[in-house]
Amino acid sequence: MNREFDGEQPKMRILLVEDDAMEREKLLACLEQAPDVKVIDWTGSMSEALHLTEVQRPDAIILDIRLDEGDGVSFLYHLKELDMIRRPYILATTWTSDKATIRSILDNGVGFVQVKSQPGYQEKGPEMVLSTLRRMRPYFGFVDKPQGTQVNTSGMTVLDPDSAMRRRIAEKLGRINVKIGTVGHTYLVESILIASKNKSGVVDMENEIYPELMNKYRVTKWSIERIMRDRIEKTWKKTAVEILEQEYTQQVDPEKGKPELKEFISYYASLFR
Known part of the structure; x- marks a missing residue:
């Protein structure tokens, strides 16, 4: 993968999936000023997000659960079908604090859920998202999962x-x-x-x-x-x-x-x- 470097460490290549224009602009303003981040693209569409993920292979995705076209939950299900050796780390943002919804997205590939209604998010939301991605970056490799494989009953991968x-x-x-x-x-x-x-x-x-x-x-x-x-x-x-x-x-x-x-x-x- 071709990467841009910031000093000795490659920049985090991030795809932003957010349909709300105001939220998107605040996140972009914060991310584009960060020396260790490269925003490879943004979209408010589920189908376009899937396409960009497959083509651009981001390190991480900031995924809003509500989208103009499709939704973040469906995105997670369809992401499983993409033929990818390395899966991106996913940080989901949502206004809901419903435990069942949050459990569902965590069980389907999301690494962290940022609830927008929590105290401080309206003032410092983008900084909170970026801070979480920086903390989790050393663990991005743990979401790698060989595609086109299954696990049989003996525990061996086939x-x-x-x-x-x-x-x-x-x-x-x-x-x-x-x-x-x-x-x-x-x-x-x-x-x-x-x-x-x-x-x-x-x-x-x-x-x-x-x-x-x-x-x-x-x-x-x-x-x-x-x-x-x-x-x-x-x-x-x-x-x-x-x-x-x-x-x-x-x-x-x-x-x-x-x-x-x-x-x-x-x-x-x-x-x-």
Whole structure:
């Protein structure tokens, strides 16, 4: 990883995920003055935060739980699906002091929760966040976790047989510019993976794909379907016709202007059986 150095120690590379403009500006003003910090980017969007995390590989993320698009809790779940050898340290900020919510985000990868309603935060919030990151920096390495692995009952680590296939599917979707890091991208990759395992060639959305995704991501069938359809529609709107015709050779209904969800999954699943 290419880093900028401050003296002998590399700067902390931080991604700021905060949708509130006033909060964001205060944090940026503090962080950008710190000699040991480099703010690599900021966003108020969950999907963009996932994309930036995968591409930029920050050392730490300051994550607001409430966002313009998506939310911090969902971000944590989708972060687990990214193929990363080294996970960033995550400091979450939130107005809630609800114990169940805080326990949930701590259990799903957050290293520290900064409650905005606590005394002193309104006056010195950014300084408190920076101070915590500096204290925790020596322990950033302890959040490293090999991806594409599972632990079997004997306690030995074994390779996840699906990790390589997920990368191949993602690479194929990348050729038509399905935006990586989005929830729709994640659902489409998983759906194609599931369908590719059915050697009969049948794509069973109702009995195989939707139930597995609903169980894995704890979301409704309606939400899964809507998000995947929306991602396909956006891809067909922004990608050049020449690229689509070259990469997606199955005929598309000219009146609809884009493939149906099931036929899209079926087409790509057939490439990986």
